[in-house]
Amino acid sequence: MGWRQQHAIPDLGVGVGFRTPHVTHVLSQRPPMDWFEIISENYFAEGGIQRANLERLAGAYKVVPHGVSLSIGGSDPLDHAYLARLRDLVRRVDAPWCSDHLCFTGWGGVDVHDLLPMPMTRESLAHVVERVKRVQGAIERPFALENASSYLEWRGSTMTEHEFLAEVAERADCGILLDVNNVFVSAYNHGFDARAYVDAMPADRVVQIHVAGHTDKGAYLLDTHSAPVRGEVWDLYRRALRRIGPTSTLVEWDEDIPAWDVLVSEARRTREVRDESLGGVSTKDGRWATVS
Amino acid sequence: MGDGELAQLQRFVVEAIRGGPSTEEALHVRESARGMTPASRVEVYREQFRLRHLKNVADDYPTLAWAVGGADAFSALADEYLAAHPPCTWDLQRLGAEMPRFVSTHARWAKDPSARDAACLDWAFMEIFDAPDAPPFDMSLLASTPEDRWTSARIDLLPALRLVAMKSSLHEVRDALKQGAPAGRPTAAETRVVVWRDPACFPRSIAVQPGAFDLLVRLRDGDPLGPACEGAARAMGEDVSRFGEHVGTWFQEWTVRGWIARVRF
Numbered sequence: 001m002g003w004r005q006q007h008a009i010p011d012l013g014v015g016v017g018f019r020t021p022h023v024t025h026v027l028s029q030r031p032p033m034d035w036f037e038i039i040s041e042n043y044f045a046e047g048g049i050q051r052a053n054l055e056r057l058a059g060a061y062k063v064v065p066h067g068v069s070l071s072i073g074g075s076d077p078l079d080h081a082y083l084a085r086l087r088d089l090v091r092r093v094d095a096p097w098c099s100d101h102l103c104f105t106g107w108g109g110v111d112v113h114d115l116l117p118m119p120m121t122r123e124s125l126a127h128v129v130e131r132v133k134r135v136q137g138a139i140e141r142p143f144a145l146e147n148a149s150s151y152l153e154w155r156g157s158t159m160t161e162h163e164f165l166a167e168v169a170e171r172a173d174c175g176i177l178l179d180v181n182n183v184f185v186s187a188y189n190h191g192f193d194a195r196a197y198v199d200a201m202p203a204d205r206v207v208q209i210h211v212a213g214h215t216d217k218g219a220y221l222l223d224t225h226s227a228p229v230r231g232e233v234w235d236l237y238r239r240a241l242r243r244i245g246p247t248s249t250l251v252e253w254d255e256d257i258p259a260w261d262v263l264v265s266e267a268r269r270t271r272e273v274r275d276e277s278l279g280g281v282s283t284k285d286g287r288w289a290t291v292s
Numbered sequence: 293m294g295d296g297e298l299a300q301l302q303r304f305v306v307e308a309i310r311g312g313p314s315t316e317e318a319l320h321v322r323e324s325a326r327g328m329t330p331a332s333r334v335e336v337y338r339e340q341f342r343l344r345h346l347k348n349v350a351d352d353y354p355t356l357a358w359a360v361g362g363a364d365a366f367s368a369l370a371d372e373y374l375a376a377h378p379p380c381t382w383d384l385q386r387l388g389a390e391m392p393r394f395v396s397t398h399a400r401w402a403k404d405p406s407a408r409d410a411a412c413l414d415w416a417f418m419e420i421f422d423a424p425d426a427p428p429f430d431m432s433l434l435a436s437t438p439e440d441r442w443t444s445a446r447i448d449l450l451p452a453l454r455l456v457a458m459k460s461s462l463h464e465v466r467d468a469l470k471q472g473a474p475a476g477r478p479t480a481a482e483t484r485v486v487v488w489r490d491p492a493c494f495p496r497s498i499a500v501q502p503g504a505f506d507l508l509v510r511l512r513d514g515d516p517l518g519p520a521c522e523g524a525a526r527a528m529g530e531d532v533s534r535f536g537e538h539v540g541t542w543f544q545e546w547t548v549r550g551w552i553a554r555v556r557f
Contacts, residue, residue, distance in 0.1 A: 041382055045422030047452065049493035069382030075299035082382060107302040111379045112309050112341050116302075124298050152333035153322040154301065189326065219328055220336065 002204040007142040012248035040067035044085040063093040067100035073118040074104040083138040097142040099177040115148035120157035120164040132172035144175035149185040149223035162200040179210035180236040185221045203244040212252035226255035241277040352388040355466040359410035409458035416454035416487040423452035426553040443518030447511045448554040452489035463497040503528045
């Protein structure tokens, strides 16, 4: 039995992020959408509008938490209070899995709120594996690590990122959130082959795929989630789907967030690409229905 | 690379992101594709670090930004603040937690009551945003409890409620700014404001009478109702029984607004 089957990881279809400009529309109109991803940390509070909105969202749709601050590769100790809140959140929304990034976010108590790349070494790999096991034990749900976009690589690295991520997943027994836009951005910034990265992913551990837009800054690409998905990223998405099969996919759009209809158009485009790529083997029926 | 080396590398990059260019960058960062130098690669993170946190603090402190004279002056203040109080938690809601104290000791702004008050007012709104919820207060208690039991009762205020004393009506400035309207000069007068999250989760503020504000402060600090009323009456220079005439009316208003969370007898 494969990892996804073993953990009963469902194919949720195509979803979008639950973001402030669309909250009123989504909660009042309940428009068709397969599922929503939330930024975990935005819903950790014990009260207030965010918590109230999440309760309503989770009552109508499937919801998957996606974190940005776990700092799985950090050398500071894991934050147990943070993990307790994460566990509470995944239970509240009955999440089929939750995810965060392969990165560190600070040092010495300072949190830079960015996804800093790990040195790809055997030693840091062992460090991440040990911490992922502790996280999975704490949250008692399947956990997936996402490849982050990066703008620097460490001289001391002895492995490629895809080798590192695949081995972490295998040894820690966790899932992978494959962000094909991040693969494209990092491949451009560091000059590696994006297709080889996608081909190296252990297919049975990929629980989710992200697609997104980015910004060309001239000397480098910046992962801004502020634009439509580019053609090269669609190509990587097709490649990933053909290899991995039907996989929950999320359209990320976090800056210059467009009107709901524009976001839905991008999600519809994602579904078209997905259905074409899978040649009709999609497990979803193509209708966007709310969860009853 | 052992754990110690991992920590050293992480220390290097975090300090480099927070500070200026470093000669160490070339030692650790690979010079690879696109002709970007190690320093220019670290600079990508450094720029994002500054922009992200400046925007965050600016979003949290609209009244303070107005009080110090606009975006440029506020950016300078926020840069100083972030250097003194770097982000130390995953919770970006807490990034500006030290701003009221920072402004109150700042060389330029400590003597400016508008800046000091604006920082306190904006932070009060931040605190009530995600403070714990409280179940609705049982209004029937007001009528059904014998009068003699109220003297020793302790009143728990809504967790999402803050009390802010100011030298001017800056809450009106904040309201205008949040609505995108031009903010006029606030009225220069002692102003006591209650900031709270209403039952529909909307942030609200309202100016209250000095006596009501003093009583709310005493109740918040844990005084039983009787001693709180006596203390507030003395502070206002009023006779206790005459002061008590206001209290019933105030309680009605406070319960309707949801300011009372619980009464402990």
